[in-house]
Amino acid sequence: MMPMRFDVITLFPELVKAVVSSGVTGRAAERGIISLKQWNPRDYALDVHRTVDDRPYGGGPGMVMKGDCLLQAIRDARRENPGKVVYLSPQGIPLNQALVTELAAAENVILLCGRYEGIDERVIALEVDLECSIGDYVLSGGELGAMVLIDAVTRLLPGALGHHESAAQDSFFDGLLDCSHYTRPEELEGLAIPAVLKSGNHADIAKWRKKQALGKTWRRRPELLQARQLTDSERVLLNEYINEFES
Numbered sequence: 515m516m517p518m519r520f521d522v523i524t525l526f527p528e529l530v531k532a533v534v535s536s537g538v539t540g541r542a543a544e545r546g547i548i549s550l551k552q553w554n555p556r557d558y559a560l561d562v563h564r565t566v567d568d569r570p571y572g573g574g575p576g577m578v579m580k581g582d583c584l585l586q587a588i589r590d591a592r593r594e595n596p597g598k599v600v601y602l603s604p605q606g607i608p609l610n611q612a613l614v615t616e617l618a619a620a621e622n623v624i625l626l627c628g629r630y631e632g633i634d635e636r637v638i639a640l641e642v643d644l645e646c647s648i649g650d651y652v653l654s655g656g657e658l659g660a661m662v663l664i665d666a667v668t669r670l671l672p673g674a675l676g677h678h679e680s681a682a683q684d685s686f687f688d689g690l691l692d693c694s695h696y697t698r699p700e701e702l703e704g705l706a707i708p709a710v711l712k713s714g715n716h717a718d719i720a721k722w723r724k725k726q727a728l729g730k731t732w733r734r735r736p737e738l739l740q741a742r743q744l745t746d747s748e749r750v751l752l753n754e755y756i757n758e759f760e761s
């Protein structure tokens with residue numbers, strides 16, 4: 515199996531490298547499930563000051579990343595990795611599990627990390643295939659978004675997670691928030707665990723977990739429930755939860 519290759523265009527290569535230095539993603543890199551290569555636009559800046567940004571046409575605060583260095587870096591990366599170019603920005607489409615799943619099916623991805631107020635729009639027009647955002651907030655750069663994307667995608671690749679982890683991954687997030695989790699000790703600072711989890715009755719336990727997931731989603735993220743059709747049994751469980759919650 516060829517590794518999935520991530521080429522990251524970034525002014526801070528060492529920051530992005532951290533994503534493959536530990537944990538699941540670090541192990542996946544060691545196992546050859548993913549590979550990472552950084553391309554620094556500054557290496558393409560030929561002026562004595564190695565300029566990669568400049569003031570915006572039309573005036574206004576902040577700086578814009580110059581298109582020429584970015585385009586050269588992207589094209590060098592594309593030569594080695596003919597993948598989709600994904601630009602991380604607050605103006606992008608939301609990165610969600612569906613998009614992560616789609617990206618995991620690709621062989622390679624080129625991640626473009628902006629800094630300052632963003633990049634020259636002509637780079638987007640010429641080379642960007644997909645603009646995506648990891649959330650509605652402004653960061654100092656797209657690198658953290660790139661690392662989030664690399665992590666979420668890597669977890670879906672065969673062999674990245676151990677058996678237990680991948681089973682957990684499969685059960686969780688079928689469009690709902692996760693239920694609560696407990697582990698030893700049974701009593702923690704005077705707090706017990708829900709009795710059903712000690713019952714050994716796996717049907718009751720699964721029912722309780724599904725009910726908790728539905729209820730938590732209803733309370734915290736009702737819009738997720740709109741997006742996800744509930745089965746009849748899920749609808750019954752949610753109604754039970756709501757009746758208990760409101761009683």
Ligand SMILES: CN(C)c1cccc(CNc2ccc(C(N)=O)cn2)c1
Nearest residue numbers: 602603604628632647648653655656
């Ligand atoms: C307009 N502007 C400030 C800007 C435009 C492009 C890139 C950047 C770099 N910062 C980023 C990048 C991504 C995200 C995200 N939410 O995914 C948040 N911040 C900032």
